[in-house]
Amino acid sequence: MTDVLPDLLAHRRARRARLRGDVRAAARVLPTAWPIRTFIAVNPLAGLEGLPFGTALDTARAALGIRGTLPEADFRAAFAAGRVTAADLRAALHRRGLTAPGRPALTLGGGQVEEADLLLADLLYGRPTPAPARRELTATERRAPDVADAVDAHTAAWCAAFLAEEHAGWPLPGRDRGLYGAWRGHAPHDRTLPAAAREHLRRLPPTPDDAVLEVLDARGVPEDRWAATLRAHLTRLPGWAAHVRWRGDRDGGPDLVEYLAVRLACEEALLAAAGATGADDAEPLPAPPEEPSARARAQAAVRALGLAELPAPALEAAAAVLGPLPVSARTLVWLEAYEAHHRDALLAALRAPRPVAAHRRPAAQVVCCIDVRSEGLRRHLEATGPYETLGSAGFFGVAMAFRDLAGGPAADQCPVLVRPRFELAEEPAAGGGAARRLAGLRTLGGAREAFGTAKEDLLAPFALAEAAGWAAGPLAAARTLAAGPTAALGERLGRLVAPPARTAVDVPAGLAPEERAAVAEACLATMALPTGGRAGELAPLVVLCGHGGTSTNNPYASALDCGACGGHRGGPNARSAAALLNLPDVRAALAERGTAVPADTWFVAAEHDTATDRVRLLDVHLTPPGHRAALDRLAADLAEAGARLAAERCAALPGAPRRAGRRRRARHVRSRAADWAQVVPEWGLAGNAAFVVAPRSTTVGLDLGRRVFLHSYDAAADTSGVVLETILTAPLVVAQWINAQYYFSTVDPEVLGAGTKTVHNVVGDVGVLSGTGGDLRLGLPWQSVADGDRLVHEPMRLLAVVEAPLARTAGVLARNRELAQLFANEWLALAAREHPGDPWQRWTPSGWAPWSPTEEDR
Structure with missing residues (x-):
């Protein structure tokens, strides 16, 4: 017995390792899902980027039932509108090797037809591609769809309860045991499940790995089919599965093995309660919808070209042209x-080559984020005066975690591809009134927390409605009917409670001088600012302009912020980079490295609000007196450029005035950011x-x-x-x-x-x-x-x-x-x-x- 036990334990460990590897393989098809609070735009099919684009679409179509392109009807409509031309299609066919110069024309229906014309007729008039459908289905999905739906509902409810628990009014008992452990403790007492299912759930293994393996063994799924089986279960609820994967990969939350253990064990219990048995989920995929044959497509293409029906030899020749393009x-x-x-x-x-204005040293250089929304601001600013604009990733090379004056957890202000190198904090400036602002922020924060807690409590919402309902109704009406003035009033009241204060970003003392210089040098080089032999072309003012988007009642607010800043506003990064580049010891170190910065050049931070197109200069109180006049002129020109851009954008926004003057259009754009009923505060990066x-x-x-x-x-x-x-x-x-x-x-x-x-x-x-x-x-x-x-x-x-x-x-x-x-x-x-x-x-x-x-x- 003592000789057998180590072998059994080793076998069990090997099976668990194999299971986790197959779960990772199955999850490659899942989209990527970040939390909504820091929505990061990602390729949802990033796990398939190792495949050619078309192959990845086929894989995702079978697993998820997705449509990977616009439907053919939309492309054909684009052709009719001139958005796609016959020349575009011919060039695409040529690049894909479906046509080649010098090939003889086909003799079809009494006429000469080029290969490209036959293919074009098929593209324009052929029977449309069938609608996509998910083909990788679980056995229960195929044989007992009601049970599959019940499993989905149960799994989704538990994911919501567990993953959003930190914002819930009532804590979830047993949450410290993980998703599977908490569910295993509660599920046998869940009265929404049949009694027989609850009895089955009392006998669950203590670990999620063993729970999944137990179901796979009970269903007779061979090891070489585990990945396919698990993928079919993961893609039933791809959103929850994707978010669980994100949690497991990044912050030690529940992982996909726990998620699958909940799904599979619940499904097995419900099937047992219904008197059914779990079947092998790894049945072969159903055949895809049958496509028309190349011969049938050739006949249709010939008819579309107005030619007579083809005899068999000609039909075969035409089909041979269309065959390579399914x-x-x-x-x-x-x-x-x-x-x-x-x-x-x-x-x-x-x-x-474009003509460039002949000012060797511009009045100011404005470095904007590469974000597409900055293109319009740059264009309009350059039209207002002797300014040069540049583009760089909006974190400006400062990969940091940032904590603002109010404190709280530090936010990662850098692309998700990199880790923060250091932590920076917003600090009070001498005599700047920071203490009063901080006290006001705490008052406002406490009021919001108390209000939120009251809403989530069991009985307090009823008392809250009685006490505050008389004010909530008129306020809701005002926010709907006069969003702009109401928001402005709220801002004024907020400034009274927590007035603006002078602050600065503290460059960490723990960063060695050579590290500071290296960060500064990389920052300048990446922004393509003139240095070295061209340092004399650096303007007296160099503005680092981050961006963010203001909107109200918008869960996707972070999607309008800066992706290079981890889904946060870019102002802190601009402030940090400007503070670093203004330090005398950094300037001296840069000069030693051959990257001299003129003594009269001053770096200024700014932030472009892409929903209102207002640009706010930051830390102006730190600007030397000799630069104030130039900074005032720049501020006025930035305001003018922003107003022009807002008026330009207004033309594309739904419900916006079309024939109004520029000032009214700009005002309308800015009011949208404050409207709590507005579903399109701006178009973002569309x-x-x-x-x-x-x-x-x-x-x-x-x-x-x-x-x-x-x-x-x-x-x-x-x-x-x-x-x-x-x-x-x-x-x-x-x-x-x-x-x-x-x-x-x-x-x-x-x-x-x-x-x-x-x-x-x-x-x-x-x-x-x-x-x-x-x-x-x-x-x-x-x-x-x-x-x-x-x-x-x-x-x-x-x-x-x-x-x-x-x-x-x-x-x-x-x-x-x-x-x-x-x-x-x-x-x-x-x-x-x-x-x-x-x-x-x-x-x-x-x-x-x-x-x-x-x-x-x-």
Whole structure:
């Protein structure tokens, strides 16, 4: 016996390890779900980025039932409207190797027909692609759908109770035992379950691993089918499963094995109570919907071309042309043509060198975040005076955790790809009234906490309604009918209780001088500010402008903030970077490193509110007197640029005045941020389509429609290629996440998007539900990408545009396999050139090629 026991224990450990590995493999198809409080735009299919884009869509379609592109009907409507042309489609067919120059035309129905014309007829008139459907189903889902629905409802309710518990009025007993442990303790007493099911649940194993293994063994699922079986269960409620995975990976919360243990054990108990037996969940997938044959498609295409019916030999020849393009792959051709139409126009606009205003030393340089919404502000500011604008990731190279004056937990103000290097805090400035503000903030915070606690208590809400109802009704009416004035009044009252104070960001004393200098040097280089031999071109004022979005009653508020700042406002990062770059010891260290900063250059922080388009200068009290006049002029010009941008944006907002004057349109835009009933306070990053890495001279003077991420880059100053590598491996990847989130929320608003905001209910800080139960919603709400049935976001994959030596760009990809994989697998496209005016080149895994085929090839 003593010899057998170690073998049994080793076998059990091996099975548990195998189970956890299969759970990880099964979870690759799950979308990524961050908490709603720090909504981070991500590629929901990030786990499949190792696959070619089309293959990943096929995988996700079978597992999740998603639509991976716009439906063919929408593409055909775009063709009718001129948004896609026949030339775009021909070029897409050519790039996919479906046509080639020099091939003889086909003799069909008494006429000569080019291969491309036959394929075009199939694209335009062929029977549409069937609607997607989830094919990887559990056995219970197929044989006892009522039980499967009951399991979903039970699992969703427990996930909501456990994961949102920290915001609940009543604590969940046994929560310290984890999701499975707490559920195992309570489920046998749950009167919503049948008595026989509760009896079954009293015999559960103590660990989640053993609970899952027990069910798999009872159902006879072989080990080589575990992953497929578990994936079918995970994709029943992909939202909750995705969020549980996030918790388990990042903050020590429940993991997917616990989640699956709850699901499978509950399902087994309900089946037993119904007198059924659990079956092997790993049955073969049902066959996909049958596509029309190539012969049938050829006959339909010929009829669409107005030709006579084909005899058998001609029909076979036509079918041979259409065969390599399955019906299920047609939308990928449409997508490529749809993208090419926009990309070709953008690259044509960027091809010629742009005229640059001749001011060697501008009045100010304003470094904005690369966010597409900054493009409009930069354009309008440059039109107001001798200003130069630049673009950089909005955390400005300061990867920090930040604690504001009110205290509380520090927020990670950096991209989720990196960890904070240090912690900074907002500190009172001498004689700045910080004590009074801090006392007021505590008073307001205490009042909010007391009000929230009263609402969540068992009996207090009734007394609260009696005591405050007389005021709540008129206040609600005012917030609805006069949102702007009511919000302004609230702000004034807030300033009376907690008046503004002078503060500063404390650069940590624990950071060694050489570390400070290194951070400052990297910050300047990444922003492409003139240094070294060009240091004399640094303006007297250099403004680092972060951004954030103000909105009311909006669970997705963090989606309007800065992704480079971890879903927070960018003001703290701008303040920190400016404070660092103004330190005398840092300036001295920079000079020793050959990165001199003129003595009369002063760095100023600012924050652009993208919902109101107001730009607020920060820490103005720290500005030397000699710069105050220039700062006042800049503040006035920023206000003018913001008003122009707000008026421009007003034209696209639903319900906004169209014929009003500029001042009224700007006022309307700003009032939306205060309206608690407003589902579209702003469009956020809707429309994003490209990421340009180039000097401002490449884009200056162009109206890019707030659709392009703009990252400044000076190839001549980056001979080592380090800056380019940093841009392509960090900001570009974050932009691709944003692009993918908007893409999938548009093409599949029900599974990978969040549906309509109007029926959302918030679950703690976890996320939202549509209605009162069901799955946690993923992605962006429909109102972030569309106005009714009209798409505001055009779903296209991101185009990266780089102006740098081609060998340098290719070298970055060669050193970064995962980045190269994104391009090779067509999640991204890359256009590059070495010098202004050069023709654009397309990166392919086999090398550089001209961006567009020649006219005769098309």
